[in-house]
Amino acid sequence: MRVIGLMSGTSYDAIDAAAADLRLVGDGLVLKPLGLVSEAYDWALREALEASLPPGTTSMAEVCRLDTRIGQAFAAAAVRADRELCDGRAELIASHGQTVYHWVDGAEVHGTLQLGQPAWIAEATELPVVADFRPRDITAGGQGAPLVSLVDLLWLRGRPGTPVALNLGGIANLTAPDGSAFDSGPGCALIDAAASGFSGGQLAYDVDGALAGRGSIHEPLLHRLLEEPYYALPAPKTTGKELFHLGHLRDALAGFGTLPAEDVVATLTMLTARTVADAVREVGATEVIASGGGTRNPVLMGMLGQRLPGVALRTSDELGLPAAAKEAYAFAVLGFLTAHGLPGTVPAATGARHARVLGSITPGRAGLRLPPPVLERPVRLVLE
The missing domain is CATH 3.30.420.40 (ATPase, nucleotide binding domain)
Structure with missing residues (x-):
């Protein structure tokens, strides 16, 4: 399965789109890196995002605008990655989105918010999109991070x-x-x-x-x-x-x-x-x-x-795993696991009570057609 992982970190300098060819072989998950493209946020969007993050203040109207504009920027990055890295044959998008708030109280996390409306990505690519990875782990008592640990x-x-x-x-x-x-x-x-x-x-x-x-x-x-x-x-x-x-x-x-x-x-x-x-x-x-x-x-x-x-x-x-693209590749893997009905967390890493299948799925143009579920999660990742 060709999966594009989308990631913009806490530095919010650019959207990284990493394409991977992923397949299950025995007890392993084989990952063939197909490349990375990066799209910098335009100046106006970066400035609006920076102004809205702590210690700044914002409004619900601005949150709505940011969710839309970030979603559109992620969609453009996904379209470019599909065209340049997958020859237009990508099958799934996995979008981490842009973290704008992580609600922490002492040692407990109550919630998290990632913006970048996935419907824009699904509309632009016509592919299913897995997004909102972190909340499911938090509802199970986890920190919602770091999800790349698996x-x-x-x-x-x-x-x-x-x-x-x-x-x-x-x-x-x-x-x-x-x-x-x-x-x-x-x-x-x-x-x-x-x-x-x-x-x-x-x-x-x-x-x-x-x-x-x-x-x-x-x-x-x-x-x-x-x-x-x-x-x-x-x-x-x-x-x-x-x-x-x-x-x-x-x-x-x-x-x-x-x-x-x-x-x-x-x-x-x-x-x-x-x-x-x-x-x-x-x-x-x-x-x-x-x-x-x-x-x-x-x-x-x-x-x-x-x-x-x-x-x-x-x-x-x-x-063999490019340092600049590792997190984007990691979310491609997490999206692949979700599409196959497999959990994407390690309770020891996040503190959750149980491992959970992560994210929400926005259907693509063909509706929601997922691969057959897999019963056992792979135990190793092999780079090809």
């Missing part, structure tokens, strides 16, 4: 030692071989916020770690940032830009006077490296396989490597 566990099954999958997106999360998974804290969210804030919006992120590379770590600021209670919470736990946003950084900077932008960004980069490294050591990792936009920041990766002596640090590219 794919990580299937993919890394059988590797020697204790391999840990790490995603360095806006928020950093990891998956350990025992099924435990959690958000360690900010990945690039605060770095991005600082880069944008100090540049007056000219920079969306710290390109190649240039700002951090020119700066020095401000130890008092780092100490204050590390006092955030989230880091001490036990797993499973999840977070988002509801906590780690520009306002969080401004509160931390209060009383320090005017610090050089480079020093602030260097300190935030060390914050991510330190909190990720602490989480990696906590699970006893012997190997870290990283993906996500943060892997393109050499300063961040260097700091992380320095704090993990004796632990092999590599990117998912080295194992």
